[in-house]
Amino acid sequence: MPVAGQPLRRMGFLTIGLFDADDPAAGHETTLQIIELGERLGFDSAWLRHRHLQFGISSPVAVLAAASQRTRRIELGTAVTPLGWENPLRVAEDWATVDxxxxxxxxxxxxxxxxxxxxxxxxxxxxxxxxVEDFTTERVARLLRLVRGEPASDFRGRQGFEEFSERVQPHSPGLAGRLWYGAASRKSARWAGEQGLNLLTSSVVKVESGAEDPDAPVDFAEVQRASIRAFRAAHPDGDAARVSQGLVVIPTDSATAEQRARYAAYVEARTPRTASPQGPARMLFARDLIGTSEEVAEQLHAHAGFQEVDEVAFALPFSFEPDDYVQILTDMATRLGPALGWRPTG
Known part of the structure; x- marks a missing residue:
């Protein structure tokens, strides 16, 4: 577990990859350019959200395959792929291929x-x-077995001129250690720890029923910290188990006056939902962090969830323009990151 006040070790960013339905190629190209910029700025990782039947990236693995050929160092992730849409055998093949x-x-x-x-x-x-589709954790268990190299077939050998393997090909031995589970509740975080996975936390947590008075104020950061600690308590690596936090962070150091006004309006429109848990599932949203890098760093250092991690994947706002992302990423890499003790990777 990170010691309070220790430097941020790894910094990444997350994007949804929006595009115009009338010109989808331009939006996808912009996403690739943003990943390339992230590598030049020294970010450790770039992550893509998964959006089905929307105007965001529906196939992150395909976009990341392209990104893998336009970058050399930056790590590439999905945050997250909902397995209910996937066949575990096929997604295991796709991930291994891109890896x-x-x-x-x-x-x-x-x-x-x-x-x-x-x-x-x-x-x-x-x-x-x-x-009859099974959307429980058994679907995850199937995926984990396949990625780890357990048999997918009872046949291995030659049929005619073709050679067959009993396990997913290609097999990438290190991939299993780089699987991340997106958990919003203590229960799911604990389960991820028991499986030996890494943990992705985001700007949404689940306030579990019975944990507190339904009408009492709920602190997002404290709920998130409890989930992180439950995860590490269940993980074989204990306090050394990897956790990445993904809050929406908007540094404004080099933003124009027009950009700052738009950013502030965006945050203001989203803030009401952070006041209390939403819906029957009691999902609680974190406040977007906006301000100069010094101001944002101060807010992060006071955040109980951030205090538990030494790596982050800051989420870029969904609906901003490409020039906005360039400004935000540049400020993150050159001002906010250093204010958190992070150093860019060369």
Whole structure:
């Protein structure tokens, strides 16, 4: 577990990769350019969100395959791939392939549960098996076995002119150690620890029922810290188990007056949802952090969740322009990161 006040060891960023439906190539190219910029600025990692039937990246693994050929050092991750949309055998093949192409830089993050809006997409996604698909952690267990190299078939050998393997090919031995689970609750964080996975925390946590008075104020940072500690308590590596935090962070040091005004309006519009847990699942959103790097660093150092980690993947706001991302990433790398004790990777 990091010691309070110790330097930030690893800094990455996360983007949704928005695009215009009438010109999707331009948006995807912008995402690749942002990843290239991240490498030049010395970021340790770049992560893509997974968006189905939306105007954000629907196939992060394909985009990261392209990014792997335009970068040489920066690690590439998904945060997160919802496994309810995936066949574990096929996604294991895709991840292993991109990991090989990238030279061992892929960090797949994933989550479990039914696909979003499942009743609306079931007919297209699982027309014949929709009622019997297993969206529990057993789907994850299948994936883990396959990535770790356990048999996927009972046959190995030659058929005619073709050679067959009993396990997923290509096999990338280091990939299993770079699998991340996106957990919002203590229960799921504890489960991830028991599986020996790495933990992704984000700007959303689940306030579990019975943990406190439903009407009492809830502190996001304290809830997040409890989940991180539950994860490490269950993990074989204990306090050394890896956790990455993913808050929305907007440094404004080099922003123009127009940018600062837009950023402030964005944050103001999103702030009401952070006042209390939302919906039956009691999901609680973190406040976006905005201000100069010095101001943001001060807020982070006081954040109980941040105090538990030594690596982050700051989330870029969804709806900003490419020039905004350039400004934000540049300020992160040249001002905020150093204020947190981080050093860029050459």
């Amino acid at each position: 090989v192409l990238s030279g061992g830089r892929l960090n797949p993050g994933f989550s479990v549960g039914p696909p979003m809006n499942y009743e609306r997409v079931r007919g297209a996604l699982y027309p014949d098996t929709g009622d």
